[in-house]
Amino acid sequence: MKAAPVQHPPVIKLHVLKDACAQCSARELCLPLGLSDDELQRLDEIVATRQKLKRGEHLYRYGDAFSAIYAIKVGFFKTDVITEDGRDHVTGFHMNGEILGMDGISGDAYTCNAIALEDSEVCVISFSDLEHLATLIPTLQRHFHRVMSREIVRDHGIMMLLGTLRAEERLVAFLLNLSQRYAARGYSPTEFHLRATRDEIGSYLGLKLETVSRGLSQLQDSGLIVVQQKYIQITAIDGLKKMLQHTQTC
Amino acid sequence: MKAAPVQHPPVIKLHVLKDACAQCSARELCLPLGLSDDELQRLDEIVATRQKLKRGEHLYRYGDAFSAIYAIKVGFFKTDVITEDGRDHVTGFHMNGEILGMDGISGDAYTCNAIALEDSEVCVISFSDLEHLATLIPTLQRHFHRVMSREIVRDHGIMMLLGTLRAEERLVAFLLNLSQRYAARGYSPTEFHLRATRDEIGSYLGLKLETVSRGLSQLQDSGLIVVQQKYIQITAIDGLKKMLQHTQTC
DNA sequence: CTCCGGGATTGATCTGAGTCAACGCCACCG
DNA sequence: CGGTGGCGTTGACTCAGATCAATCCCGGAG
Numbered sequence: 042m043k044a045a046p047v048q049h050p051p052v053i054k055l056h057v058l059k060d061a062c063a064q065c066s067a068r069e070l071c072l073p074l075g076l077s078d079d080e081l082q083r084l085d086e087i088v089a090t091r092q093k094l095k096r097g098e099h100l101y102r103y104g105d106a107f108s109a110i111y112a113i114k115v116g117f118f119k120t121d122v123i124t125e126d127g128r129d130h131v132t133g134f135h136m137n138g139e140i141l142g143m144d145g146i147s148g149d150a151y152t153c154n155a156i157a158l159e160d161s162e163v164c165v166i167s168f169s170d171l172e173h174l175a176t177l178i179p180t181l182q183r184h185f186h187r188v189m190s191r192e193i194v195r196d197h198g199i200m201m202l203l204g205t206l207r208a209e210e211r212l213v214a215f216l217l218n219l220s221q222r223y224a225a226r227g228y229s230p231t232e233f234h235l236r237a238t239r240d241e242i243g244s245y246l247g248l249k250l251e252t253v254s255r256g257l258s259q260l261q262d263s264g265l266i267v268v269q270q271k272y273i274q275i276t277a278i279d280g281l282k283k284m285l286q287h288t289q290t291c
Numbered sequence: 292m293k294a295a296p297v298q299h300p301p302v303i304k305l306h307v308l309k310d311a312c313a314q315c316s317a318r319e320l321c322l323p324l325g326l327s328d329d330e331l332q333r334l335d336e337i338v339a340t341r342q343k344l345k346r347g348e349h350l351y352r353y354g355d356a357f358s359a360i361y362a363i364k365v366g367f368f369k370t371d372v373i374t375e376d377g378r379d380h381v382t383g384f385h386m387n388g389e390i391l392g393m394d395g396i397s398g399d400a401y402t403c404n405a406i407a408l409e410d411s412e413v414c415v416i417s418f419s420d421l422e423h424l425a426t427l428i429p430t431l432q433r434h435f436h437r438v439m440s441r442e443i444v445r446d447h448g449i450m451m452l453l454g455t456l457r458a459e460e461r462l463v464a465f466l467l468n469l470s471q472r473y474a475a476r477g478y479s480p481t482e483f484h485l486r487a488t489r490d491e492i493g494s495y496l497g498l499k500l501e502t503v504s505r506g507l508s509q510l511q512d513s514g515l516i517v518v519q520q521k522y523i524q525i526t527a528i529d530g531l532k533k534m535l536q537h538t539q540t541c
Numbered sequence: 542c543t544c545c546g547g548g549a550t551t552g553a554t555c556t557g558a559g560t561c562a563a564c565g566c567c568a569c570c571g
Numbered sequence: 572c573g574g575t576g577g578c579g580t581t582g583a584c585t586c587a588g589a590t591c592a593a594t595c596c597c598g599g600a601g
Contacts, residue, residue, distance in 0.1 A: 124455070176425075253549095
Protein backbone atom coordinates (compact mmCIF):
# COMPACT_ATOMS: atom_id res chain seq x y z
CA MET A 42 0.00 0.00 0.00
CA LYS A 43 1.27 3.41 -0.89
CA ALA A 44 1.32 5.93 1.87
CA ALA A 45 -1.45 8.30 0.90
CA PRO A 46 -0.88 11.86 1.98
CA VAL A 47 -3.30 12.53 4.82
CA GLN A 48 -3.65 16.11 5.81
CA HIS A 49 -5.84 15.73 8.90
CA PRO A 50 -4.53 12.95 11.11
CA PRO A 51 -6.97 10.78 13.09
CA VAL A 52 -6.27 12.79 16.20
CA ILE A 53 -9.18 14.95 15.21
CA LYS A 54 -11.55 12.02 15.04
CA LEU A 55 -10.51 11.02 18.52
CA HIS A 56 -11.26 14.49 19.70
CA VAL A 57 -14.77 14.26 18.27
CA LEU A 58 -15.39 11.06 20.21
CA LYS A 59 -14.34 12.77 23.39
CA ASP A 60 -17.16 15.23 22.89
CA ALA A 61 -19.75 12.61 23.81
CA CYS A 62 -22.16 13.35 26.64
CA ALA A 63 -20.69 10.53 28.70
CA GLN A 64 -17.39 12.40 28.85
CA CYS A 65 -18.85 15.86 29.30
CA SER A 66 -18.04 17.63 32.53
CA ALA A 67 -21.47 19.20 32.53
CA ARG A 68 -23.19 15.83 32.36
CA GLU A 69 -24.62 15.97 35.84
CA LEU A 70 -26.20 19.37 35.28
CA CYS A 71 -27.45 18.84 31.76
CA LEU A 72 -30.04 16.78 29.95
CA PRO A 73 -28.30 13.43 30.49
CA LEU A 74 -28.95 13.56 34.22
CA GLY A 75 -30.33 10.27 35.43
CA LEU A 76 -29.98 8.39 32.18
CA SER A 77 -28.46 4.92 31.99
CA ASP A 78 -25.36 4.36 29.87
CA ASP A 79 -27.49 2.89 27.16
CA GLU A 80 -29.95 5.77 27.15
CA LEU A 81 -27.08 8.20 27.27
CA GLN A 82 -25.75 6.80 24.06
CA ARG A 83 -29.08 7.17 22.33
CA LEU A 84 -29.21 10.79 23.41
CA ASP A 85 -25.69 11.23 22.11
CA GLU A 86 -26.80 10.02 18.71
CA ILE A 87 -29.33 12.79 18.27
CA VAL A 88 -26.86 15.50 19.21
CA ALA A 89 -26.29 16.25 15.58
CA THR A 90 -23.40 18.63 15.91
CA ARG A 91 -21.43 20.65 18.32
CA GLN A 92 -20.86 24.26 17.54
CA LYS A 93 -18.10 26.62 18.59
CA LEU A 94 -18.71 30.31 19.01
CA LYS A 95 -16.25 33.15 19.44
CA ARG A 96 -16.88 35.78 22.03
CA GLY A 97 -19.55 38.17 20.80
CA GLU A 98 -21.11 35.80 18.28
CA HIS A 99 -24.83 35.09 18.21
CA LEU A 100 -25.97 31.53 18.82
CA TYR A 101 -29.39 32.53 17.55
CA ARG A 102 -31.31 35.72 17.01
CA TYR A 103 -34.81 36.89 17.70
CA GLY A 104 -37.02 35.64 14.90
CA ASP A 105 -34.75 32.84 13.68
CA ALA A 106 -36.65 29.68 12.81
CA PHE A 107 -36.67 27.26 15.71
CA SER A 108 -35.51 23.71 15.23
CA ALA A 109 -33.05 22.97 17.99
CA ILE A 110 -32.26 23.64 21.59
CA TYR A 111 -28.69 24.05 22.74
CA ALA A 112 -26.82 22.65 25.68
CA ILE A 113 -23.88 24.79 26.73
CA LYS A 114 -20.80 22.61 26.86
CA VAL A 115 -18.29 25.29 27.72
CA GLY A 116 -18.58 29.03 27.89
CA PHE A 117 -20.91 31.75 28.99
CA PHE A 118 -23.91 33.32 27.27
CA LYS A 119 -26.37 36.11 27.73
CA THR A 120 -29.89 36.15 26.34
CA ASP A 121 -31.70 39.37 25.65
CA VAL A 122 -34.95 40.65 24.23
CA ILE A 123 -35.33 43.85 22.26
CA THR A 124 -38.46 45.96 22.23
CA GLU A 125 -39.95 47.67 19.20
CA ASP A 126 -38.64 50.99 20.39
CA GLY A 127 -35.08 49.78 20.62
CA ARG A 128 -34.62 49.24 24.33
CA ASP A 129 -33.09 45.92 25.15
CA HIS A 130 -33.18 43.86 28.26
CA VAL A 131 -30.91 41.00 29.31
CA THR A 132 -33.10 38.09 30.42
CA GLY A 133 -30.35 35.82 31.65
CA PHE A 134 -26.77 34.71 31.90
CA HIS A 135 -26.12 31.08 31.14
CA MET A 136 -23.25 28.74 31.84
CA ASN A 137 -22.21 25.22 31.01
CA GLY A 138 -24.78 22.50 31.49
CA GLU A 139 -27.65 24.90 30.94
CA ILE A 140 -30.09 24.70 28.06
CA LEU A 141 -30.76 27.56 25.67
CA GLY A 142 -33.52 28.04 23.15
CA MET A 143 -36.61 26.74 24.92
CA ASP A 144 -38.28 30.08 24.29
CA GLY A 145 -38.46 29.09 20.64
CA ILE A 146 -40.71 26.08 21.07
CA SER A 147 -43.95 27.94 21.49
CA GLY A 148 -43.88 29.91 18.27
CA ASP A 149 -41.44 27.97 16.10
CA ALA A 150 -39.09 30.93 16.25
CA TYR A 151 -36.69 32.17 18.90
CA THR A 152 -38.01 35.08 20.88
CA CYS A 153 -34.69 36.38 22.14
CA ASN A 154 -31.04 36.66 21.17
CA ALA A 155 -28.39 34.37 22.60
CA ILE A 156 -24.88 35.79 22.52
CA ALA A 157 -21.62 34.23 23.66
CA LEU A 158 -19.82 36.39 26.22
CA GLU A 159 -16.67 34.30 25.86
CA ASP A 160 -15.45 31.66 23.45
CA SER A 161 -17.97 28.88 23.88
CA GLU A 162 -19.16 25.54 22.62
CA VAL A 163 -22.68 24.17 22.52
CA CYS A 164 -24.34 20.88 21.68
CA VAL A 165 -27.02 21.27 19.05
CA ILE A 166 -30.03 19.13 19.91
CA SER A 167 -32.65 18.74 17.22
CA PHE A 168 -35.89 19.38 19.01
CA SER A 169 -38.04 17.00 17.00
CA ASP A 170 -35.47 14.26 17.58
CA LEU A 171 -35.49 15.05 21.26
CA GLU A 172 -39.27 14.88 21.43
CA HIS A 173 -39.23 11.59 19.65
CA LEU A 174 -36.59 10.14 21.93
CA ALA A 175 -38.49 11.44 24.93
CA THR A 176 -41.47 9.27 24.00
CA LEU A 177 -39.15 6.28 24.17
CA ILE A 178 -37.19 7.17 27.30
CA PRO A 179 -39.49 8.33 30.11
CA THR A 180 -36.53 9.38 32.24
CA LEU A 181 -35.46 11.74 29.51
CA GLN A 182 -38.97 13.10 29.07
CA ARG A 183 -39.31 13.69 32.77
CA HIS A 184 -35.96 15.35 32.98
CA PHE A 185 -36.63 17.62 30.06
CA HIS A 186 -39.84 18.74 31.70
CA ARG A 187 -37.91 19.45 34.85
CA VAL A 188 -35.45 21.55 32.90
CA MET A 189 -38.23 23.62 31.37
CA SER A 190 -39.94 23.96 34.72
CA ARG A 191 -36.69 25.06 36.31
CA GLU A 192 -36.47 27.81 33.74
CA ILE A 193 -39.96 28.97 34.74
CA VAL A 194 -39.01 28.95 38.41
CA ARG A 195 -35.81 30.83 37.64
CA ASP A 196 -37.78 33.47 35.80
CA HIS A 197 -40.16 33.86 38.72
CA GLY A 198 -37.17 34.47 40.94
CA ILE A 199 -35.94 37.21 38.65
CA MET A 200 -39.39 38.77 38.49
CA MET A 201 -39.40 38.83 42.28
CA LEU A 202 -35.96 40.39 42.28
CA LEU A 203 -36.96 43.05 39.77
CA GLY A 204 -40.27 43.74 41.45
CA THR A 205 -39.34 43.90 45.10
CA LEU A 206 -35.61 44.28 45.78
CA ARG A 207 -33.66 47.50 46.03
CA ALA A 208 -30.58 48.13 43.93
CA GLU A 209 -27.97 46.77 46.31
CA GLU A 210 -30.09 43.76 47.19
CA ARG A 211 -30.41 42.92 43.52
CA LEU A 212 -26.66 42.97 43.17
CA VAL A 213 -26.24 40.75 46.18
CA ALA A 214 -28.82 38.29 44.85
CA PHE A 215 -26.99 38.30 41.53
CA LEU A 216 -23.61 37.61 43.09
CA LEU A 217 -24.95 34.87 45.33
CA ASN A 218 -26.66 33.26 42.39
CA LEU A 219 -23.44 33.23 40.38
CA SER A 220 -21.54 31.96 43.37
CA GLN A 221 -23.92 29.08 43.83
CA ARG A 222 -23.85 28.13 40.17
CA TYR A 223 -20.08 28.20 40.05
CA ALA A 224 -20.01 26.04 43.14
CA ALA A 225 -22.32 23.51 41.50
CA ARG A 226 -19.77 23.26 38.70
CA GLY A 227 -16.83 22.71 40.96
CA TYR A 228 -15.43 26.20 40.61
CA SER A 229 -14.72 28.51 43.48
CA PRO A 230 -17.90 30.01 44.89
CA THR A 231 -16.03 32.97 46.30
CA GLU A 232 -13.79 34.03 43.48
CA PHE A 233 -14.71 34.44 39.83
CA HIS A 234 -14.62 36.65 36.80
CA LEU A 235 -17.74 38.41 35.67
CA ARG A 236 -18.10 37.83 31.97
CA ALA A 237 -20.63 40.58 31.56
CA THR A 238 -20.06 44.32 31.45
CA ARG A 239 -21.62 46.63 34.05
CA ASP A 240 -24.09 47.63 31.40
CA GLU A 241 -25.21 44.06 30.77
CA ILE A 242 -25.49 43.34 34.48
CA GLY A 243 -27.48 46.52 34.88
CA SER A 244 -29.83 45.57 32.11
CA TYR A 245 -30.34 42.17 33.70
CA LEU A 246 -31.04 43.68 37.13
CA GLY A 247 -33.11 46.59 35.94
CA LEU A 248 -30.44 49.12 36.95
CA LYS A 249 -28.19 51.60 35.19
CA LEU A 250 -24.53 50.73 34.82
CA GLU A 251 -23.50 53.50 37.20
CA THR A 252 -25.73 52.05 39.86
CA VAL A 253 -24.16 48.64 39.38
CA SER A 254 -20.71 50.16 39.69
CA ARG A 255 -21.63 52.11 42.81
CA GLY A 256 -23.30 49.11 44.35
CA LEU A 257 -20.24 46.94 43.88
CA SER A 258 -18.05 49.67 45.33
CA GLN A 259 -20.31 49.95 48.36
CA LEU A 260 -20.24 46.21 48.94
CA GLN A 261 -16.48 46.45 48.77
CA ASP A 262 -16.42 49.32 51.25
CA SER A 263 -18.55 47.24 53.61
CA GLY A 264 -15.89 44.57 53.44
CA LEU A 265 -18.16 41.95 51.91
CA ILE A 266 -16.45 41.61 48.56
CA VAL A 267 -13.35 42.65 46.66
CA VAL A 268 -13.87 44.08 43.20
CA GLN A 269 -11.26 44.63 40.55
CA GLN A 270 -12.99 45.33 37.30
CA LYS A 271 -14.48 41.99 36.29
CA TYR A 272 -12.74 40.04 39.04
CA ILE A 273 -14.91 39.43 42.09
CA GLN A 274 -13.94 37.92 45.38
CA ILE A 275 -16.57 37.28 48.02
CA THR A 276 -14.96 37.72 51.41
CA ALA A 277 -18.06 37.44 53.60
CA ILE A 278 -20.65 35.26 51.95
CA ASP A 279 -22.73 35.06 55.11
CA GLY A 280 -22.82 38.82 55.25
CA LEU A 281 -24.21 38.88 51.74
CA LYS A 282 -26.82 36.29 52.59
CA LYS A 283 -27.90 38.29 55.63
CA MET A 284 -28.56 41.27 53.41
CA LEU A 285 -31.26 39.31 51.65
CA GLN A 286 -32.89 37.91 54.76
CA HIS A 287 -34.13 40.39 57.33
CA THR A 288 -33.69 43.36 55.07
CA GLN A 289 -35.08 45.62 57.74
CA THR A 290 -36.65 44.45 60.93
CA CYS A 291 -40.03 46.10 60.94
CA MET B 292 -93.05 -0.56 38.43
CA LYS B 293 -93.34 1.50 41.51
CA ALA B 294 -92.14 5.05 41.34
CA ALA B 295 -89.03 5.03 43.50
CA PRO B 296 -88.36 8.33 45.22
CA VAL B 297 -85.29 9.83 43.61
CA GLN B 298 -83.73 12.76 45.39
CA HIS B 299 -81.10 13.79 42.89
CA PRO B 300 -82.53 13.71 39.40
CA PRO B 301 -80.26 12.73 36.50
CA VAL B 302 -79.83 16.37 35.59
CA ILE B 303 -76.75 16.40 37.77
CA LYS B 304 -75.14 13.52 35.97
CA LEU B 305 -75.76 15.29 32.70
CA HIS B 306 -74.03 18.30 34.07
CA VAL B 307 -70.95 16.22 34.86
CA LEU B 308 -70.81 14.96 31.30
CA LYS B 309 -70.97 18.50 30.05
CA ASP B 310 -67.71 19.18 31.84
CA ALA B 311 -65.78 17.23 29.22
CA CYS B 312 -62.99 18.95 27.34
CA ALA B 313 -64.91 18.61 24.08
CA GLN B 314 -67.61 20.88 25.47
CA CYS B 315 -65.32 23.32 27.21
CA SER B 316 -65.36 26.87 25.99
CA ALA B 317 -61.66 27.17 26.69
CA ARG B 318 -60.85 24.19 24.47
CA GLU B 319 -59.10 26.19 21.79
CA LEU B 320 -56.80 27.89 24.26
CA CYS B 321 -56.05 24.94 26.48
CA LEU B 322 -54.23 21.64 26.30
CA PRO B 323 -56.71 19.99 23.90
CA LEU B 324 -55.70 22.32 21.09
CA GLY B 325 -55.07 20.36 17.92
CA LEU B 326 -56.19 16.98 19.20
CA SER B 327 -58.53 14.73 17.26
CA ASP B 328 -61.86 13.73 18.80
CA ASP B 329 -60.42 10.39 19.72
CA GLU B 330 -57.32 11.88 21.35
CA LEU B 331 -59.47 14.42 23.10
CA GLN B 332 -61.42 11.68 24.75
CA ARG B 333 -58.27 10.01 26.00
CA LEU B 334 -57.14 13.28 27.49
CA ASP B 335 -60.54 13.64 29.09
CA GLU B 336 -60.10 10.32 30.79
CA ILE B 337 -57.01 11.40 32.67
CA VAL B 338 -58.64 14.58 33.92
CA ALA B 339 -59.37 12.93 37.22
CA THR B 340 -61.51 15.59 38.76
CA ARG B 341 -62.70 19.09 38.40
CA GLN B 342 -62.42 21.34 41.37
CA LYS B 343 -64.39 24.42 42.34
CA LEU B 344 -62.85 27.22 44.36
CA LYS B 345 -64.46 30.14 46.09
CA ARG B 346 -62.96 33.57 45.76
CA GLY B 347 -59.91 33.83 47.98
CA GLU B 348 -59.23 30.11 48.23
CA HIS B 349 -55.84 28.62 47.47
CA LEU B 350 -55.57 26.17 44.62
CA TYR B 351 -52.14 25.23 45.92
CA ARG B 352 -49.54 26.70 48.21
CA TYR B 353 -45.82 27.13 48.11
CA GLY B 354 -44.26 23.87 49.24
CA ASP B 355 -47.25 21.62 48.57
CA ALA B 356 -46.29 18.30 47.02
CA PHE B 357 -46.60 18.41 43.25
CA SER B 358 -48.64 15.82 41.43
CA ALA B 359 -50.93 17.67 39.08
CA ILE B 360 -51.20 20.67 36.86
CA TYR B 361 -54.44 22.59 36.58
CA ALA B 362 -56.31 23.93 33.61
CA ILE B 363 -58.51 26.88 34.46
CA LYS B 364 -62.02 26.15 33.24
CA VAL B 365 -63.68 29.28 34.54
CA GLY B 366 -62.47 32.03 36.79
CA PHE B 367 -59.43 34.13 37.49
CA PHE B 368 -56.31 33.42 39.54
CA LYS B 369 -53.21 35.09 40.76
CA THR B 370 -49.93 33.37 41.52
CA ASP B 371 -47.45 34.82 43.94
CA VAL B 372 -44.12 34.02 45.55
CA ILE B 373 -43.15 34.96 49.07
CA THR B 374 -39.60 35.69 50.17
CA GLU B 375 -38.02 34.61 53.43
CA ASP B 376 -38.35 38.10 54.80
CA GLY B 377 -42.06 38.26 54.16
CA ARG B 378 -42.28 40.35 51.04
CA ASP B 379 -44.52 38.88 48.41
CA HIS B 380 -44.65 39.36 44.71
CA VAL B 381 -47.44 38.53 42.29
CA THR B 382 -45.97 36.60 39.37
CA GLY B 383 -49.06 36.43 37.24
CA PHE B 384 -52.76 36.68 36.65
CA HIS B 385 -54.36 33.73 34.95
CA MET B 386 -57.65 33.20 33.19
CA ASN B 387 -59.63 30.38 31.65
CA GLY B 388 -57.77 28.08 29.28
CA GLU B 389 -54.45 28.75 30.98
CA ILE B 390 -52.42 26.14 32.81
CA LEU B 391 -51.29 26.51 36.42
CA GLY B 392 -48.74 24.55 38.39
CA MET B 393 -45.91 23.98 35.93
CA ASP B 394 -43.54 25.58 38.40
CA GLY B 395 -43.95 22.46 40.53
CA ILE B 396 -42.51 20.01 38.04
CA SER B 397 -38.86 20.80 38.63
CA GLY B 398 -38.74 20.18 42.36
CA ASP B 399 -41.79 17.98 42.99
CA ALA B 400 -43.31 20.82 45.00
CA TYR B 401 -45.06 24.00 43.98
CA THR B 402 -42.87 27.08 44.24
CA CYS B 403 -45.64 29.64 44.42
CA ASN B 404 -49.18 30.12 45.67
CA ALA B 405 -52.17 30.05 43.36
CA ILE B 406 -55.22 31.89 44.65
CA ALA B 407 -58.65 32.31 43.08
CA LEU B 408 -59.59 35.97 42.69
CA GLU B 409 -63.17 35.01 41.90
CA ASP B 410 -65.23 31.85 42.15
CA SER B 411 -63.47 29.49 39.80
CA GLU B 412 -63.27 25.98 38.49
CA VAL B 413 -60.21 24.04 37.37
CA CYS B 414 -59.52 20.70 35.74
CA VAL B 415 -57.07 18.63 37.74
CA ILE B 416 -54.63 16.88 35.44
CA SER B 417 -52.45 14.21 36.99
CA PHE B 418 -48.98 15.02 35.75
CA SER B 419 -47.70 11.47 35.55
CA ASP B 420 -50.80 10.50 33.58
CA LEU B 421 -50.24 13.43 31.29
CA GLU B 422 -46.62 12.49 30.70
CA HIS B 423 -47.64 8.95 29.94
CA LEU B 424 -50.33 10.03 27.53
CA ALA B 425 -47.90 12.44 25.90
CA THR B 426 -45.66 9.53 24.94
CA LEU B 427 -48.63 8.04 23.09
CA ILE B 428 -50.00 11.19 21.46
CA PRO B 429 -47.23 13.26 19.88
CA THR B 430 -49.61 16.12 19.19
CA LEU B 431 -50.34 16.35 22.89
CA GLN B 432 -46.66 16.19 23.78
CA ARG B 433 -45.83 18.91 21.32
CA HIS B 434 -48.63 21.07 22.54
CA PHE B 435 -47.69 20.68 26.15
CA HIS B 436 -44.17 21.74 25.32
CA ARG B 437 -45.56 24.78 23.57
CA VAL B 438 -47.58 25.64 26.64
CA MET B 439 -44.52 25.45 28.86
CA SER B 440 -42.49 27.44 26.39
CA ARG B 441 -45.21 30.06 26.18
CA GLU B 442 -44.96 30.44 29.93
CA ILE B 443 -41.22 31.07 29.59
CA VAL B 444 -41.79 33.66 26.88
CA ARG B 445 -44.49 35.32 28.96
CA ASP B 446 -42.10 35.56 31.88
CA HIS B 447 -39.43 37.13 29.68
CA GLY B 448 -41.96 39.74 28.68
CA ILE B 449 -42.67 40.55 32.30
CA MET B 450 -38.97 40.72 33.08
CA MET B 451 -38.59 43.19 30.26
CA LEU B 452 -41.52 45.19 31.58
CA LEU B 453 -40.10 45.24 35.11
CA GLY B 454 -36.59 46.00 33.97
CA THR B 455 -37.10 48.71 31.39
CA LEU B 456 -40.54 50.34 31.46
CA ARG B 457 -41.61 53.30 33.52
CA ALA B 458 -44.62 53.18 35.81
CA GLU B 459 -47.24 54.37 33.38
CA GLU B 460 -45.87 52.23 30.57
CA ARG B 461 -46.12 49.19 32.80
CA LEU B 462 -49.76 49.93 33.44
CA VAL B 463 -50.42 50.37 29.75
CA ALA B 464 -48.69 47.10 28.95
CA PHE B 465 -50.75 45.41 31.63
CA LEU B 466 -54.04 46.77 30.33
CA LEU B 467 -53.22 45.90 26.73
CA ASN B 468 -52.25 42.40 27.78
CA LEU B 469 -55.55 41.89 29.59
CA SER B 470 -57.42 43.38 26.66
CA GLN B 471 -55.81 40.99 24.24
CA ARG B 472 -56.46 37.97 26.42
CA TYR B 473 -60.09 38.89 26.91
CA ALA B 474 -60.41 39.34 23.16
CA ALA B 475 -58.96 35.87 22.57
CA ARG B 476 -61.75 34.51 24.78
CA GLY B 477 -64.51 36.30 22.97
CA TYR B 478 -65.02 38.96 25.62
CA SER B 479 -64.85 42.65 25.00
CA PRO B 480 -61.26 43.85 24.59
CA THR B 481 -62.21 47.36 25.62
CA GLU B 482 -64.37 46.89 28.65
CA PHE B 483 -63.73 44.62 31.59
CA HIS B 484 -63.54 44.28 35.32
CA LEU B 485 -60.19 44.04 37.03
CA ARG B 486 -60.33 41.14 39.41
CA ALA B 487 -57.24 42.24 41.28
CA THR B 488 -56.84 45.02 43.80
CA ARG B 489 -54.52 47.96 43.19
CA ASP B 490 -52.13 46.37 45.60
CA GLU B 491 -52.03 43.10 43.66
CA ILE B 492 -51.61 44.91 40.37
CA GLY B 493 -48.84 46.97 41.92
CA SER B 494 -47.07 43.89 43.19
CA TYR B 495 -47.28 42.34 39.74
CA LEU B 496 -45.93 45.46 38.05
CA GLY B 497 -43.29 46.30 40.63
CA LEU B 498 -45.14 49.44 41.73
CA LYS B 499 -46.84 50.66 44.89
CA LEU B 500 -50.60 50.73 44.97
CA GLU B 501 -50.69 54.51 45.05
CA THR B 502 -48.66 54.62 41.86
CA VAL B 503 -51.09 52.24 40.19
CA SER B 504 -53.99 54.41 41.26
CA ARG B 505 -52.31 57.59 40.07
CA GLY B 506 -51.33 55.97 36.80
CA LEU B 507 -54.87 54.88 36.05
CA SER B 508 -56.14 58.35 36.91
CA GLN B 509 -53.62 59.90 34.58
CA LEU B 510 -54.58 57.61 31.74
CA GLN B 511 -58.16 58.60 32.37
CA ASP B 512 -57.25 62.30 32.36
CA SER B 513 -55.51 61.77 29.02
CA GLY B 514 -58.76 60.39 27.67
CA LEU B 515 -57.38 56.95 26.94
CA ILE B 516 -59.42 54.97 29.42
CA VAL B 517 -62.32 55.29 31.82
CA VAL B 518 -61.80 53.96 35.32
CA GLN B 519 -64.45 53.31 37.95
CA GLN B 520 -62.90 51.29 40.70
CA LYS B 521 -62.37 47.86 39.17
CA TYR B 522 -64.29 48.64 35.99
CA ILE B 523 -62.06 49.61 33.07
CA GLN B 524 -63.07 50.88 29.68
CA ILE B 525 -60.45 51.46 27.04
CA THR B 526 -61.55 54.36 24.91
CA ALA B 527 -58.44 54.81 22.77
CA ILE B 528 -56.65 51.50 22.38
CA ASP B 529 -54.39 52.90 19.66
CA GLY B 530 -53.36 55.68 21.97
CA LEU B 531 -52.33 53.11 24.54
CA LYS B 532 -50.39 51.12 21.98
CA LYS B 533 -48.56 54.25 20.85
CA MET B 534 -47.38 54.82 24.39
CA LEU B 535 -45.45 51.58 24.21
CA GLN B 536 -43.95 52.16 20.79
CA HIS B 537 -41.89 55.28 20.33
CA THR B 538 -41.86 56.09 24.02
CA GLN B 539 -39.79 59.15 23.31
CA THR B 540 -38.31 60.00 19.98
CA CYS B 541 -34.64 60.34 20.72
C1' DC C 542 7.03 52.05 23.87
C1' DT C 543 2.78 55.23 23.13
C1' DC C 544 -1.75 55.87 21.52
C1' DC C 545 -6.45 54.81 21.45
C1' DG C 546 -10.99 53.34 22.84
C1' DG C 547 -14.16 50.85 25.48
C1' DG C 548 -15.33 49.98 29.91
C1' DA C 549 -15.38 51.38 34.88
C1' DT C 550 -15.49 54.67 38.58
C1' DT C 551 -16.92 58.65 40.99
C1' DG C 552 -19.14 63.10 41.83
C1' DA C 553 -23.04 66.50 41.35
C1' DT C 554 -27.61 67.13 40.36
C1' DC C 555 -32.32 65.89 39.08
C1' DT C 556 -36.61 63.36 39.10
C1' DG C 557 -39.96 59.58 39.17
C1' DA C 558 -41.77 56.79 42.22
C1' DG C 559 -42.08 55.70 47.18
C1' DT C 560 -43.75 57.14 51.64
C1' DC C 561 -46.82 59.17 54.79
C1' DA C 562 -51.19 60.86 55.64
C1' DA C 563 -55.92 62.35 55.02
C1' DC C 564 -60.08 61.44 53.06
C1' DG C 565 -63.74 59.23 50.06
C1' DC C 566 -66.39 55.36 48.47
C1' DC C 567 -68.77 51.25 48.91
C1' DA C 568 -70.27 46.76 50.59
C1' DC C 569 -71.32 44.15 54.29
C1' DC C 570 -73.18 43.34 58.88
C1' DG C 571 -75.52 43.92 63.04
C1' DC D 572 -80.32 52.28 58.84
C1' DG D 573 -75.88 53.62 60.62
C1' DG D 574 -71.35 51.77 61.78
C1' DT D 575 -67.24 49.55 60.33
C1' DG D 576 -63.54 48.06 57.61
C1' DG D 577 -61.35 47.29 53.25
C1' DC D 578 -60.16 49.37 49.12
C1' DG D 579 -59.26 53.47 46.33
C1' DT D 580 -57.92 58.31 45.51
C1' DT D 581 -55.32 62.35 46.14
C1' DG D 582 -51.89 65.57 48.08
C1' DA D 583 -47.30 66.86 50.20
C1' DC D 584 -42.85 65.54 50.91
C1' DT D 585 -38.67 62.48 50.55
C1' DC D 586 -35.26 59.75 48.62
C1' DA D 587 -33.21 55.99 45.79
C1' DG D 588 -31.64 55.61 41.63
C1' DA D 589 -31.27 58.00 36.99
C1' DT D 590 -28.85 61.32 34.47
C1' DC D 591 -25.05 64.09 33.16
C1' DA D 592 -20.29 64.68 33.21
C1' DA D 593 -15.38 64.20 34.25
C1' DT D 594 -11.74 61.09 34.92
C1' DC D 595 -9.46 56.73 35.28
C1' DC D 596 -7.95 52.18 34.00
C1' DC D 597 -6.47 48.65 31.06
C1' DG D 598 -5.75 45.94 26.99
C1' DG D 599 -4.80 45.82 22.20
C1' DA D 600 -2.87 47.97 17.86
C1' DG D 601 0.67 50.15 15.74
